[in-house]
Amino acid sequence: MSQPAAKMGDAVTGTDTHIVMVPSPGGPVPTPQPFPFNAKILNGCxxxxxxxxxxxxxxxxxxxxxxxxxxxxxxxxxxPTNNGKIVVGSPTVLINGKPAARNGDKVLTCNDPVPLPVGTIIAVGTVLVA
Structure with a gap:
């Protein structure tokens, strides 16, 4: 099904997990903690x-x-790197030889221990891409 095309300034949302060294009497304890991934598409368009x-x-x-x-x-x-990279796009629509990004496509975000595709593009508009 067609979705709105993504563009510079559109939002990417998700939840990252990062290891935080939480202070304790016995020394810092590595503790996984969730962080909201609220970003804007700004580079590489x-x-x-x-x-x-x-x-x-x-x-x-x-x-x-x-x-x-x-x-x-x-x-x-x-x-954390505090950024994410769009990793999924249209299988049929190319822009400058690369798949067009759309609403709902996945974004690789800055999780620990490795980046994971847990971000989602939130795009609105009248230009639809299959």
Whole structure:
């Protein structure tokens, strides 16, 4: 089914898990904690195809969290990159040789110990892509 095409500025949402070194009397304890991944598609979009006047997002475009993840206590075991990369797009529509990104497509986000495709593009508009 066709979905709205994604573009620069569209949202990506999800939940990341990061290891936080929580202070304790015996020393810091590595503790997995959930963090909201609320980002905007900002980088790696098309330079010559516009959707509603904004650069079209494609597989490989990046979303950036603003503001970045901040632990409630302690520090991160490994600092997060605070970004995600679109990894799924249209199987039939290409923009500059790359699959067009759409509402609902998956984004690889900055989880620990490895990035996972837990982000989802939230795109609205009248340009639909199959």
């Amino acid at each position: 098309s330079t010559n195809v516009l959707i509603a006047g904004k650069p079209a997002a494609v597989v490989g475009s990046e979303a950036v969290i603003v503001p970045p993840h901040v632990p409630s206590s302690g520090s991160f075991q490994k600092p």
